[in-house]
């Protein structure tokens with residue numbers, strides 16, 4: 066799957082100030098029966114978003130017209146639980162291009178990156194500042210600059226740098242994926258296999 | 263130069279190359295697949311016009327979506343049936359072995375790998391499933407991957423991975439009676455939280471771990487993912503070698519001797535250095551139970567649910583939200599709480615030893631009328647053994663029923679769902695909101711605690727009945 070390029074993103078954000086959001090909340094298991102990657106966005110956070118009769122719950126942030134944008138800002142330890150890549154497909158399918166949190170579960174981070182969604186890990190203190198800025202002005206824009214590895218709120222002047230693996234950064238900036246790379250070293254793999262036997 | 267850890271030794275032996283400033287290309291010895299996380303990967307191969315590179319290194323089993331009753335009939339849920347059939351189609355088209363429904367080797371992917379001897383010390387093992395960490399109990403590097411990575415392994419037998427940090431968790435001393443390996447792992451998670459080992463590969467060591475059977479070790483490595491770890495592992499020893507010996511796909515003859523000699527070199531060197539090291543005392547561990555909606559929210563069964571002020575300020579809202587979902591109050595005791603369901607099974611506690619422990623406990627007693635119990639073997643082989651050893655008869659006499667193997671109520675993708683608002687004591691690994699069905703409320707515990715609770719009809723400390 067070739068991925069979308071990610072260079073910079075400037076967008077309002079959707080706040081989800083809940084800790085330990087697990088993959089069963091992001092996409093409940095009963096929606097994992099699909100055999101394609103499409104359509105998961107409709108069921109993102111399904112059990113928080115809809116009631117038993119499929120009606121939107123007014124108090125959940127995705128149903129609140131005050132908030133929208135391509136950035137999800139979530140509480141600490143986002144994406145723990147299962148390895149289901151469906152969680153990343155649901156987030157991407159809904160329209161988010163980046164998730165910001167002060168801590169991510171490992172597998173989720175990989176899955177997001179493999180789908181061109183940027184997980185931006187920031188300090189607890191900066192996360193609190195972001196939530197505050199969004200609460201004050203729900204339309205406030207957050208800017209993520211991958212080349213310079215920085216996240217900022219231009220309107221208020223706050224910013225922080227974030228880490229990303231240099232190889233993954235290159236993949237995102239250029240829109241290529243790991244399989245492209247692995248194919249490029251096919252002969253090397255075959256030689257290694259032979260030697261290991 | 264410092265010595266090497268078990269992890270270092272296996273990792274270094276499998277690195278094909280290192281990308282500059284980036285991950286390593288890791289060669290994968292064993293790839294396990296199931297119906298839920300593989301279809302999009304096979305579709306990806308097809309789109310690229312390629313086939314599985316090393317079909318003989320991949321083994322498939324449908325487990326997540328399958329019914330646990332009347333498995334000889336076609337699956338009645340249309341989407342599940344389609345997904346299971348898709349796995350079969352994909353495997354056939356690519357020459358991959360699949361142990362389908364009713365096959366004597368079918369079962370939960372993390373149960374069948376070890377019991378067939380597909381899982382062995384020193385291997386790199388991956389599966390599109392987070393509980394792949396289970397296989398680390400044999401002294402292998404085993405971890406869960408996403409579907410894009412499944413596609414990567416199918417296409418090239420390699421995976422791009424950043425090297426994780428290493429942690430050793432020692433558990434020293436003697437376990438109290440009635441305390442099991444499930445309690446050890448729930449205890450560790452409650453101490454270090456669900457993110458406590460994120461970024462690390464954890465080796466479990468210490469005298470209490472050494473004494474455990476392979477089944478019990480698998481339970482601990484299985485839930486290493488619940489502390490955030492990339493995977494868990496335990497050094498191979500005589501217990502490991504004894505377990506693998508003679509299994510269907512285990513090496514035989516001279517191959518066996520050669521393999522065993524290699525396995526004996528794997529344990530961490532005495533002077534090996536870990537990035538982090540923690541030690542716990544086995545004596546401190548009680549039978550554990552969870553009261554909240556993540557596996558880190560566990561307490562000794564005789565303890566009370568924490569008070570709000572005992573929780574870190576920033577986490578208090580999440581704590582309150584969690585208790586609200588469970589219908590519990592801060593500072594309440596867990597013992598004596600109402601229970602509607604008991605679920606015994608999953609890749610955490612669905613092995614023969616778990617069924618033996620459960621059956622031995624309920625033998626000659628009667629299940630409480632208010633409790634619905636689902637006892638689900640982890641595999642066809644476990645089911646067969648349970649019948650041959652007379653466990654099924656014991657269970658039936660006590661008012662229980664042995665279902666057919668599968669993931670079942672662990673994630674409730676099939677019909678085995680805990681109804682909304684109902685309470686379930688489960689031997690599985692996740693108590694997330696809705697994990698066992700929309701609105702279901704899960705308390706994680708050991709098979710012994712599950713047994714005591716099923717008999718008494720309320721949450722019960724198994725030590726009071728031993």
Ligand code: SF4
Nearest residue numbers: 393608609669672673
């Ligand atoms: S038993 Fe549960 S945790 Fe284990 S593989 Fe199945 S769904 Fe996953």
